Amino acid sequence: MPASLTFATAALIVLPLLAILILNIVNKQAGQKIALNVALVVTVIQMIAVLICGSLLVTGGKGSIDFSVFWDMNANLSASFFTVDFFSLVVLFSIGMVAFISAMVAKRGVNGKELNFTNLLMVILLGMNGIAMVGDFFSLYVFLEITGICSFVMIALYHSKEGLEGAFKYLLMSCVATAFLLISMAFLFMQVGSLRFTDLTIALSGWATGEGDLFVTIAFICFIAGIAIKTGLMPFHSWLPDAYQSAPAAVSVLLGGIVSKVCGVYIIIRVLSSFFENIPEVGIAVGLLAIISICFGAIAAAAQNDFKRILAYSSISQIGYIALGIAAGGPIGFIGAMLHFFNHATFKTTLFVDSAILEESVGSTDIEQMGGLEKQLPVANVTTILSLLSTSGIPPLAGFWSKALIIIAVWQAGFHFTAFLAILASVFTLVYFLRLQRKVFFGPAEEHLAEVKESRGTLAFSAIALSVVTIGVGVLFPLILRFLQAQGLL
């Protein structure tokens, strides 16, 4: 393994651990002062490490790299190790990007809790990196739990009644999901004798051709139920809006931007593409959940009056699109889902940053109390417009391309009515986001908001940087498409 690759892969696991060590060795005051800067450095290095891994994958002509961090990999093929491929690199980059933005938002919003926030951020980073890189079902579960625990502690960071309630709901739902996942794993292990994705793929290929087994069916149903709860797909979504609304701004950015996707829809993609791929019933079940989530999320978002709750329901809808891409199958569906994963992480994080700007400037996220903030909050105004247009799939922004690929894949799979529903829901997305934009930024200015001023600090920088990514990915998409074709991914 080249030295640069060793550095890059080790950085994804060792660096956050090192950061935790440094922050907790120095005295508490110093730790508080440097904590968020350390978090920023770690997340930037993670993004660089991912780019190094990506370039080495391209130049090496490899599909994936297996590696171990602390001791040598032995010859035993059933051992659990880390694996990175193009898809996990996209996820790892998204994790680094959203964690970076979360640390930037935290600079304005976690007064006095910088050290605790950063400690939890580093642990959740490790948890999500682990999820993105493991090639074994049980290890995946371990890292999933790490991410879950950090999430609910972060939601309850300020010990507010709402925060504790949101965290408790999240914890309860998470425990139910965990039970489903453990049952799923137990049955798979009982039948196959291993939980490595590669072993499961080989063992379940026979099942796909009709040698059915009751335990594998139960394992599959429990897996889908567990992951649907974790990702907040309809009808398992009840915890999600409460958790997002009650969490501090920096935590909402993290949860809405990446955690719910990595803990849910990414695992669906990884597992389905690994070992439930050839089973048509799986695609139909996921597709059904996806289209229900798309429609329900869009309708429910239109009925909300809180900025963060609108974003939460919108997330349910957009995660549905990612799941729909996976359900459609084929390279177009897979690439569409992968791109929408990244795009959603970008524009939803932008919108959560905008909600943080509003929270800081106005002191509330209730859109009924706002109006005419267009001139007072110019950065939030413009970045919200760009993000909502991208979410609704308006060309040439990034969201248009990923949604187009997903809908093409669904159409090609023969589900024309589903494709039509997906387009309709996208139009509805534009409707509820325009309502949000009109209520918050347009129209006559509210008198009690006359003194509102936009801060020009890290929040504005984060929103602008993410909007540049949204525009950049959209405009440069033909080049990305060409690159994917050259790599044989499309």
Place this chain on the structure above:
Amino acid sequence: MNIFGLLLLILLALMLCFAVAAVLMRNLVKAALCLAGSSACLAVILCFLVAPWAAIFELSVCSGLITVVTISAISLTTPYSKDEENELIKKRRARYVALPFILLIVGVVAGYALLNGQTGLMPTMSNASTFASFKEVLWQLRQVDILGQIIMLLAGVFAVVVLFKERDEA
């Protein structure tokens, strides 16, 4: 009965003691730790019974993950007042008064069965190979999980710091 049989009996007794303590303990955090102790004993028993995979998963899930989740969940709750706590202890004692006796009977019966040559249930494998197998599973086959457990412990520590210590300081 060989030395492993005796060891197994001791572990079984220890596991039961931890389990009873988990039910009767007045402090929820201590109860959760007792539950973890009980799971750890079960993991060692499974290891002796040549089921290293089951032992590793028991250790990971029940002693590690579940304990962290339980303690974190407890930290989100408000503790009982002294009076409420005393009332609860009285009720609990009344409810579980028969538990130690039932466990004693079960223990005596199980011990009798083991001491009277029902050693078909006992491990007969080479002890060295058992430990090698357990070692292989733990350190080589599940090495990513060990890293996961270390991170999980960190998550648990930070959860306690954020949710317990800060509340106490406030």
